[in-house]
Amino acid sequence: MGLEIMDDIRKDYVYDVLRSGKRVDGRGFREYRAISVERDVMKRAEGSALVKIGDTEVLVGVKLEPGEPFSDAPDKGIIMTNAELVPMASPEFEPGPPNENSVELARVVDRGIRGSEAIDLEKLCIEEGEKVWMIFIDIHVLDNDGNLVDAAALGAIASLLNFRIPNERYGLTGEDSLPMRDTPVAVTTVKIGGDVLADPNLYEESAATSRLTVISNADGALSGMQKSGNGELKEEEIAEMVEIGIEKAKEIRENYLSNFL
Amino acid sequence: MKEGEKEIELIKKGKRLDGRGFEELRPIKIEVGVLKRADGSCYFEMGNNKVMAAVYGPREMHPRHFQDAKMAVVKYRYNMAPFSVDDRKRPGPDRRSVEISKVSREAFDPVIIKEYYPKTAIDVYVEVLQSDAGTRTAGINAASVALADAGIPMKDMVSSVAVGKIGGEVVLDLSGVEDNHGEADMPIAMVARTDTITMLQMDGHFKKEEFERGLKLAMDACHKIYELQRTALIERYSKSVGEGEE
Numbered sequence: 001m002g003l004e005i006m007d008d009i010r011k012d013y014v015y016d017v018l019r020s021g022k023r024v025d026g027r028g029f030r031e032y033r034a035i036s037v038e039r040d041v042m043k044r045a046e047g048s049a050l051v052k053i054g055d056t057e058v059l060v061g062v063k064l065e066p067g068e069p070f071s072d073a074p075d076k077g078i079i080m081t082n083a084e085l086v087p088m089a090s091p092e093f094e095p096g097p098p099n100e101n102s103v104e105l106a107r108v109v110d111r112g113i114r115g116s117e118a119i120d121l122e123k124l125c126i127e128e129g130e131k132v133w134m135i136f137i138d139i140h141v142l143d144n145d146g147n148l149v150d151a152a153a154l155g156a157i158a159s160l161l162n163f164r165i166p167n168e169r170y171g172l173t174g175e176d177s178l179p180m181r182d183t184p185v186a187v188t189t190v191k192i193g194g195d196v197l198a199d200p201n202l203y204e205e206s207a208a209t210s211r212l213t214v215i216s217n218a219d220g221a222l223s224g225m226q227k228s229g230n231g232e233l234k235e236e237e238i239a240e241m242v243e244i245g246i247e248k249a250k251e252i253r254e255n256y257l258s259n260f261l
Numbered sequence: 262m263k264e265g266e267k268e269i270e271l272i273k274k275g276k277r278l279d280g281r282g283f284e285e286l287r288p289i290k291i292e293v294g295v296l297k298r299a300d301g302s303c304y305f306e307m308g309n310n311k312v313m314a315a316v317y318g319p320r321e322m323h324p325r326h327f328q329d330a331k332m333a334v335v336k337y338r339y340n341m342a343p344f345s346v347d348d349r350k351r352p353g354p355d356r357r358s359v360e361i362s363k364v365s366r367e368a369f370d371p372v373i374i375k376e377y378y379p380k381t382a383i384d385v386y387v388e389v390l391q392s393d394a395g396t397r398t399a400g401i402n403a404a405s406v407a408l409a410d411a412g413i414p415m416k417d418m419v420s421s422v423a424v425g426k427i428g429g430e431v432v433l434d435l436s437g438v439e440d441n442h443g444e445a446d447m448p449i450a451m452v453a454r455t456d457t458i459t460m461l462q463m464d465g466h467f468k469k470e471e472f473e474r475g476l477k478l479a480m481d482a483c484h485k486i487y488e489l490q491r492t493a494l495i496e497r498y499s500k501s502v503g504e505g506e507e
Contacts, residue, residue, distance in 0.1 A: 100363040103356045111464045115445075212461065222472055225447070225463035228363075230370035232457035235476065246469065 047163025060155030077124020081110035112215035115223030153186035185249035214245025293497035301411025305403035309393035314403035319381035332375035337366035
């Protein structure tokens, strides 16, 4: 219950500072915190990335295993995205089965990867109808200081940009890598009062009424979107958020992913 | 597009497979107050979708530590009947329904006046009985009417519909086959009186202009659905008062 009081204090603080035209950490309204992407950080994983956005820290690992294809897609590999909000990452996270927040996080990241068709699923077919590669994208949140979605999505695509196919481990032969066809990047903005802010930190997230994640591809087309939170958005606010989304995704792609391509 | 699916021609001579134009909704049928035990209920059909919504509450919140001292807690459960889809769905919540329940609940958050009923729970149950794409939007439309039927104070009702892209065209209210073979799907929910969006999801491939056009199309359609919801409620209540049933 103590946390709720802290929540109110945080919200008031964010509002007060915004009223004077500033953000709590002094950033511009469309400015991200410092981003870092470190790749291949975990050697047991077929692909991995540690992403930091400010103090938010997310580790993403990609594992591959052969498995049976779905009956309606016998020649296609399978993507499974999962997110764990482990209790070490926040006093508000509790151990236990996935809750709606971790499910939403995983599904939004998954949506961007799928919508962009970054992964050529047919190339993951080992034997039609019998065996395909299953790609597990596991999002491990280590420190939550807000905007987990963007960090997780960036970690996911960074890990995927250079994963190994573990043929040898399973006695198989074939290509050892799979180039990505696109680089979807998620950009989240929040609405607080009448203001739209990119990359909300934890304080701003708790003060925000609505949040919109916009995932866009290298060509600027949208591959996924998700509104979250208890508030409502006007058409022009959504337009602004989409515009910021596409613009920022381009920057992030150029600055943090292009060196992996 | 669900990648690599067999190409199906979804548009023939400017019409969709079910004969609709690009900006046409499927037929909608709304019945209000269809369940005896629930405080409010609604049966809603949109094309081949058949969904039922029931509302219980405001009632005591259990377990108590989930109570909110300042306002009612709204709970929303979207659930698919095992026989509502081609391949039987395993009963119980899965990740998809958990997410849909969350965004649907949030779609109602701005309109329900929760401050009137501190420490209580308002339960919204949506059961999908037959599905043909757009079940979450049908569920929200049904839940809206059921909430009104239950007498829950709201600033307005919420109306919901999806837009998408098939064969390169932006179209309204995708059917199942269109959703499976289409290129994009975007369900939204809107408060008609204020033209504000309370739910927005998208997957697939939308150019920015297509997205903007789609959003406008969906918002216009929500106004139409809103009128149908309103009419259904008015009919239901003018009838019972007139015949002195209750």
